[in-house]
Amino acid sequence: MTKGIDTTVGLAQHYAFVRRQSLALCAPLQPEDYVVQACEDVSPPKWHLGHTTWFFENFVLAKYVPDYQLFDGKLNWFFNSYYESQGPRILRSNRGNMTRPALSVILAYREHVDRIMADLLRREPQSDELNKLIELGLHHEQQHQELLLTDIKYTLGTNPLYPAYREAGEHGPDTGYGDLGAMTAGAGFRTEEPGEAMTFSHISGGIHTIGHRGDGFCWDNELSVHQVLLEDFLIGDRLVTAGEYLAFMQDGGYERFELWQMEGIEWARTLEVKAPQYWYPDEAGNWFHYRLNGGLVPVDPHLPVTHVSWYEADAFARWAEARLPTEFEWEIAAARLQPEIPADGNWVESTAYHPQRATSGDPQFLGHAWEWTNSSYLPYPRYPRPEGALGEYNGKFMVNHMVLRGGSCATPLSHIRPTYRNFFQTDKRWQFTGIRLAKDVENPRVPK
Template sequence: MRTERDVNPASSALASRFAAVRALTADLVAPLSDADATIQSMDDASPAKWHLAHTTWFFETFVLRDHVPGYQVFDERWPFLFNSYYEAEGQRHARPRRGMLSRPSLDEILAYREAVDSALLAALPDLPASVRDLVALGCHHEEQHQELLLTDILHHFSINPLQSAIWPGDPKVPVAMPGPTGWIEGRTGVIEIGHDLVSTGPGKTRIVSSVSTVSTGFAFDCEGPRHTELLHPHALADRTVTNGEWAAFIADGGYRDPRHWLSDGWAWVQAERIAAPLYWEQGDGGWTRFGLDGRRPVDPAAPVTHVSFFEADAYASWAGARLPTEFEWEAAASGHDPNGGNQLDAAGAVEPRPSAGGPAFFGDVWEWTGSAYRPYPGFRPAEGAVGEYNGKFMSGQFVLRGGSCATPRGHVRASYRNFFYPHQRWQFTGVRLAKDL
């Protein structure tokens, strides 16, 4: 019989983290009906039921099935339904048709989560360190899906003419508009960038880094290896662009003037008839936006969000500036607390908030950079199916930094690289300007 003295402290801490992450996901879907959790509003979004099951499939497949002798898969039919993009795991249900899965029911998927949670927590004390690394990866993976859950739910509800609130919002308190943009002069010369992931041999990298004097704790493989980059004289804005500033861009014909747009961006604006950030509508009383707390007036002092890379780049051109590179951003953010700012702590209506003063690099909105999502020098994906997690997507996407109001607190760090295609904007994405000096 295992005694209290036999419990590995690392396993105990990981068990607590696993339980907390899983509980938050359950809290996020608590307001949803089975129908709410089933619908899929666009190809980029997934039903809440699918997020619940996919994150569970990850733990069941890569931890329980592969490393716990005697474990029996909950339902042999479900891996086909809830695999996302892992080619090594075989065929899977087509992503655009996830909303057709009226069964299994929400209750059945919640029972699946409970069964996998129970099995994993029972097995965790006996798992070797390398497998515990996979559990840690799974927790960070689920935190990514928590943000996707919120943004996908927001999109699902936005296309319903009822425009229902999922959670009640806080009373609006008038906030003074921030002053003119200030500029922070950036570092120049050769600097080190990225996370110091641990090499475990030729072509191998552990998903979790060791403690070091440079960077500590967990990191995804795409955040490393740590390497040098050359920065030229530049400055970054001391805050992100506000809704009020974006409204001025609209009023000045920003969406109608091709001079500010990349060719692909202008074609997108014309084809999709884009005239404002996603979820904005103009009425007799001015601009409103739809959020998890329903439709409300746009707060001019809050950071603009739900804008694409194309829009961010056009705004920067209109403002006589540019987007920062991801290296400029990381160099500036490395001295700030990644756990600070407006990030997700509990289920509820989330939205960007007006600046409380002083430069903040984390929370509120993901910040588009002008950098393509490509591998760092010396990048090697992890071996096996988990090696498909990031590297295979390094084509045609742009890097975002800093986290958002929907990012679980503690999930991001200065080296964290998010990435999306240039037209996508259903995430909490915003803009920080940069300029050459």
């Protein structure tokens, strides 16, 4: 059920593959794209390339290679993200204010660390502690590969030229730029076309086991295994579509205060939010959205809606006379309705870089879009917070965040598990986030 690092090819080969993949994701960029930080939430691509390298140098090479000499000790200040125990660092909001170190220096830094890591991985025998640390570092880099794509999308998708990250054959010849004013009148999506009606599956309640089991890799926040009591519930057989979300918009969803949490409606009003991230209307009221493949294109009503905040997901669910599932309901439903991780699913390897239309046999629990849940990000019972610097990785963020499940079209296949707990604050929507609905079932055993 869990698809992790393929141990048959060896850790050294997987290390080389993951490190090459980060560079491959940056290949379509122009030199200027590597430096920009379009908002505080995103980081420049060159920072991601340097930070993931710093992780291996700081936590692996400095500890396991005798007399190791740092490539440049000053880089610790630049590439340390949030590890208080690892010394001072620049503010996250200032990462895009620094033109140096130059991209050429960062690429040389990666080559330096990769060469010494390759030598280290050729040594025999290797300790379990070292192997586990390297595996964690590779999953850390895969997290940053997804952030690379979403940060690149924010940078390009908020640029008024709407430059495409990649060509998109399904939209015909592409110049690399989308132009809202030049779009054909009436070409965008305007009216409600939600497609087939959503159906719901009944999931039986009772005592269920939650958390990661087995010997494969998992993050500390997926532990420890524990039991929860659930009521019977219904859960949607697919993700909410753009067409269904537009119906919410056309029904005044962003203005109807009764649908929103107080913080949510104030957020929407203050920022004048009227649609998902990257949705843009033309003068005729047609909707377009920015996609990595193709730039600015008409909204397809049959594709899952994405780039919505928890506030928006929660308001939509209330409008639909439903709710968001808890993370425990989601995990139990996914185990029943999609017990195997689809190797040919919509992961980063598919290069679609956008959620795809639901098909028969794919309930979309895994891949496509991270699904907001109604669960706060909190530690599980007997949470084993690691000692030392790595204890800062997940545990200190367990406040004021909500859990997302399932992975997305930007998640590497070998990185995901059904027990994976992603987490973001309620206003964040630059990730590939989506919506799945749930409903309560009346319990005849409980007196009214």
